[in-house]
Amino acid sequence: MNTSLDFRPEVARDSFFILIFPPCYGHCFHLLRDMDLLFLFLIYFMLFSISLAMILLANSRLKSSSTKLPPGRKGWPVIGESLEFALAARSGNLERFVKDRMNKYSREVFRTSLIGENMTVFCGAAGNKFLFSNEDKLVTSWWPNFMRKIMYFPTINIDNPSTPNLLKPPTALHEFLQPDAVKRYVEIMDVMARKNMAMYWSSNEEVKVYPISKKYTFELSCRLFLNIEDPESVAKICDGFDCIAEGFFSLPIDLPGTTFNGAIKARNILHREIMEIIKKRKEILEDKKTSDDQLADHQDLLSHLLLMPDEDGKFPSEPEISTYILGLLLASHETTCTVITFVLKYLAELPHVYNAVLKEQMEIAKSKRPEEFLNWNDIQKMKYSWNVARESMRLSPPGFGTFKEAITDFTYAGFTIPKGWKTHWNVHSTHKNPEYFPDPEKFDPTRFEGQGPPPYTFVPFGGGPHMCGGKEFARVELLVFIYNVVTRFKLEKVNPNEKISYSVKPIMENGLTIHPQPH
16 A cells, blocks of 8 residues: 555645544644654645645736626635634534625625635525536536545546546436335334344443444445345444544545544455455346346345446446445445434433324334334324424534535626536525524424425435435434334433534434433
């Protein structure tokens, strides 16, 4: 592995993400010799000087141009406003970062600089609608290079313009997550939720909700996406994901002992494990006579990726499939277990909400025979429970938004967004906006009754034609787990004052320790 320091400009740009986890600095830098630190300082000083000159030159050109850019400020050379953004995220004040600039510059759109990129932040329901409706027309999804390096199969050249965006869901995934397909997964989800209750809840006086719910969501992903149930095989895959997640928020220098290097090593191990699974699955599938026979026996996502061509009639390569799977496993369990944790937090804190959920869920339980599993019709009856989950995601969203790249010059709200600029939509411009949600700090599931909030204001899954394809899967996965918890236990927080910490998502400091009291 190449362990030389990489001081390309994009590395300095990507370093923004370490600011969300400041302790990573010490972990990375104590391994460097004094001369390395001096060299690092000189490099950053040179970057600062060059960037300052470039910014002054760019500003002078912009002043002489008739192009009307969105109002805002670029902040410091190289890092822009990344420091303010990261500190706001770490302190749980990302909403303030957005609102302060909306009030100062424009309530529709403002300009900043994040990750070394010109960034336009679209605000409000109208801004959300514009970006969601123009995916692959005016904008396309965008990821920093160092994140792609952590996720992509090692032999894939991320700097090659012809390399496909493997962090964008493949066509097979959309078909796999359609409501008609999700209907078939309800019983499997119920089986695995019951297993989770028996192993971690029923026999313990205290449970940590976050790590336990994470086991449920990850094991379920392995079962449905890879058709893997063996605990040992699941554990091999699961172990490396925490290292990868930490790598997203570390200094992107690939030296032995650094967090980033640990993420790269974990990536290599995970891809090796996934490639073994792919090869074994191909051998099994090749024994079948026809593709219909193959799909009939293997309805998991991996089999679909191996058997079904994309929209261009091409089959993805094994390294591409491995990258798809790695990204999907990471995304599918991290966000859902965060939502589960905060739903149970609110249920433990708000007895009237818990009692209303319990009443709804017990009516379903009483209608079923002993040991009968949940089905699709049962899920459709969980209307209040889903409203509770949605209100939880409004107040404590599992993510703050995504970045996109302008693929052509376009105009919005009278301002020009040049080709190549990055754009960003953020849940914090709408989720607690009293214009859309009166008394926004109050936990009130009835907001979602009837027609619910105005379109494009509640956006934990994005919106428009390219809304998150996993929304229905996540909804069912979440409701099945809530059903199994609430019909068995009353919930009491062990520490009523357990604090929330923040990174890119809210996290209960002790994983939400609950005392489950059996009914």
